[in-house]
Amino acid sequence: DAGITQSPRHKVTETGTPVTLRCHQTENHRYMYWYRQDPGHGLRLIHYSYGVKDTDKGEVSDGYSVSRSKTEDFLLTLESATSSQTSVYFCAISDWTGEGYGYTFGSGTRLTVV
Amino acid sequence: AQKVTQAQTEISVVEKEDVTLDCVYETRDTTYYLFWYKQPPSGELVFLIRRNSFDEQNEISGRYSWNFQKSTSSFNFTITASQVVDSAVYFCAPPPWPFQKLVFGTGTRLLVSP
Numbered sequence A: 001d002a003g004i005t006q007s008p009r010h011k012v013t014e015t016g017t018p019v020t021l022r023c024h025q026t027e028n029h030r031y032m033y034w035y036r037q038d039p040g041h042g043l044r045l046i047h048y049s050y051g052v053k054d055t056d057k058g059e060v061s062d063g064y065s066v067s068r069s070k071t072e073d074f075l076l077t078l079e080s081a082t083s084s085q086t087s088v089y090f091c092a093i094s095d096w097t098g099e100g101y102g103y104t105f106g107s108g109t110r111l112t113v114v
Numbered sequence B: 001a002q003k004v005t006q007a008q009t010e011i012s013v014v015e016k017e018d019v020t021l022d023c024v025y026e027t028r029d030t031t032y033y034l035f036w037y038k039q040p041p042s043g044e045l046v047f048l049i050r051r052n053s054f055d056e057q058n059e060i061s062g063r064y065s066w067n068f069q070k071s072t073s074s075f076n077f078t079i080t081a082s083q084v085v086d087s088a089v090y091f092c093a094p095p096p097w098p099f100q101k102l103v104f105g106t107g108t109r110l111l112v113s114p
Helices: none
Strands: A004-007 A010-013 A019-025 A031-038 A042-051 A054-057 A064-070 A073-078 A087-097 A100-105 A109-113 B003-005 B010-014 B019-021 B024-026 B033-039 B046-052 B059-061 B064-069 B074-079 B088-093 B108-113
Touching: A004 A087, A010 A019, A019 A031, A019 A087, A019 A109, A031 A064, A031 A073, A042 A064, A042 A073, A042 B088, A054 A064, A073 A087, A100 B033, A100 B046, B010 B019, B019 B108, B024 B074, B033 B074, B046 B059, B046 B064, B046 B074, B074 B088
Parallel strands: A010 A109, B010 B108
Antiparallel strands: A004 A019, A019 A073, A031 A042, A031 A087, A042 A054, A064 A073, A087 A100, A087 A109, B003 B024, B019 B074, B033 B046, B033 B088, B059 B064, B064 B074, B088 B108
């Protein structure tokens, strides 16, 4: 499996506090993504990156920011956490490889905002 | 705009029954990929298969088979002789050109009872 890890795996935080989730990859893939998963909505894209310091918004980007200072790390920050941001967050990486186009997900981070 | 539809919200079968999960992908792109993922109760997203629009041959992997029909934009997934361990949510997900930002359907929950 592709080397992609998310940290932390679980987090409980209070409303109004900033929270940063980390995604780390060892595959040197160009593209990285943050999704959130909520009941009834499937997975929705928050932000994505197509290279170091190159990021763009997804469909549900309000209240979130991202940074990518190195190829291997993609950080998702909730600037001031709200209860509506309670969710499971997935990081993903993709790129063209010898086997074609690949897309791999991390194990997820369960975030609870109280 | 591209649209992916998994019309079956939930399917319940008894072990050893065959079951087909439907996915319809509407797009104007002439070249595209389609992915299927499985999300078991443990929560991780497990990659099952990737197909491209140039390959219309059906593919079989053990008890899993995929039927891709470009003319109807359907990419259906069949499990033969279902088992309790097949119980999961199954997502069909195409990445629109240029194959970034994987777009997920809402998923089909499969429940296999003994």
